[in-house]
Amino acid sequence: MRTTFVNTLTELARKDERIFLITADMGFSVFEGFREEFPDRFLNTGIAEQNTIGIAAGLALSNKIVYAYSIIPFITMRCFEQIRLDLAYNNTNVKLVGVGAGFTYGPMGSSHHAIEDIAIMRSIPNMTVLCPGDPFETEELVKRSYENYGPMYIRLGKNGEPTIHKNKNRIEIGDPITVTEGNDLIILTTSNTLELAKNWVDEWSDEGIKVNLVSLPTIKPINVPSIQKLIDRDIPMITLEEHSIIGGLGSTISEIIAESGKGIKFKRLGICDSFSHHVGGSKFQRKKLNILQKPDKSWFFK
């Protein structure tokens, strides 16, 4: 996803000289090409994320479309109040780009895990929250982030995620994307768990269980009518995300279900309310913490 991001941004930058890339000293072996091609539109502010966001706001107020990049905890949490005021309250055209969704940086330790970012970013007025799940969603949403004005947060995994979508239709901000059709279960997923969800769906499919898998690369604004239609189907529903079960996709969907007046069989799969002290990559963390494990089919299939 990171390579797709930088390639897409580079293409956009060739067409529009307002595009500006700012980084808090991250991007080794990622941004060298961009820096070389656009030396006047690349700025390394040093390891000072709060100042980075302020400078990004100043650049955006000077008619630039600013992409501000770092690892997720540092570009969302270290500088949260700068984001709230200088980007969101002032409605400046700055796109935050964070790498390392969930346990992407698993072995690095909890300082580098990104498990609360969706929750805090979606709570800020004016903020759009985009969580692409594969390279195609990344390319589409980076393009939309450029085409649409306003502060946005783009949550990326890292590299090597497979392309899940066969159908390469244009994706607008807010669009849910149906990956598979089915009547036995609905799975809603976002960000770097799309591949995992697809694997489960394929395995169940071999057993004759048909799942309606929907990818939600936009968490905010969430498409309420589309979610409502899924609730109206009255079949079991699971949300899947590598993020805390507090405040992320699971919470977002729960809120819609709660106000729909309908009760459906529903489960949130995500990171329980705890830090991980285990050392290991994403798959290892999931197993060790006993999270994001494939549900027993007896939960939804009789």
Place this chain on the structure above:
Amino acid sequence: MNNDLVKLKKFSQKIRIDILNMVNDAQSSHIGSCYSIVEIIVSLYCKILYVDPENLSDVNRDKFLLSKAHGSCALYATLAELNFFPLENLKKYYVDGGILPGHLDKTVCPGVEHSLGSLGHGLPVGVGLSFANNLDNNKGQIYVLIGDGECNEGTIWEAALFAGHHKLNNLTVIVDFNKIQSFGDVDDILTLDPFGKKWESFGWDVVEIDGHDFQQLIDAFMLPHKKPKVIIAHTVKGKGVSFMENSLDWHYKSPNTQQYEDALKELMILK
């Protein structure tokens, strides 16, 4: 005293009376923080800044950020007196159903560049504006007014380091050095000494002046600089009303009827 300076003094007197009326009508705080910056803001808007209500879309105009945005009344009054928005809006400060909030909101107040209120935000944004102007060869100068207590914030020093490194020669910071912060004296809470040397070591030109002396202010603003410039303006919190001067109380208090009348009486005399 020359005619020009008398005019500036008279204008400042008007601003101080506007502020008194706003704070009194709304029974709001921060009058002391407004009074220490009146001459700084007046000299900027009357003598230095290339900005007026008609040129706001000019990329070459100057920009001013009031980072210590709790001094908003001083800016609101100046902008209103200079026709950025109607004077009667000053009556709609801080009250239920009003227009102007305690801290700056650019969407309701023409002339305000950026909504501010939390300390330590204005300088990084100003640095971004300044960097962009240099990059785009725009002539506009960037001015940021910060408080002395505000210099406790880490972002001031992150931004100062960046501005020094990039030699932002179109950036001027003014520090309202009134020596009193939210809950006590600067020297008792977190001393800034040696203040000038700190800025100098970060790569800035440093000028120290009396922040209520128009001639010194104008001279300091006019000094050419190849690096970012900081003007350390020694000021008096509550300046202009004897019983408000150098007092922490007037960071918070609003006047009662007698105090309002006493203050007004003092302010009517041109000193």
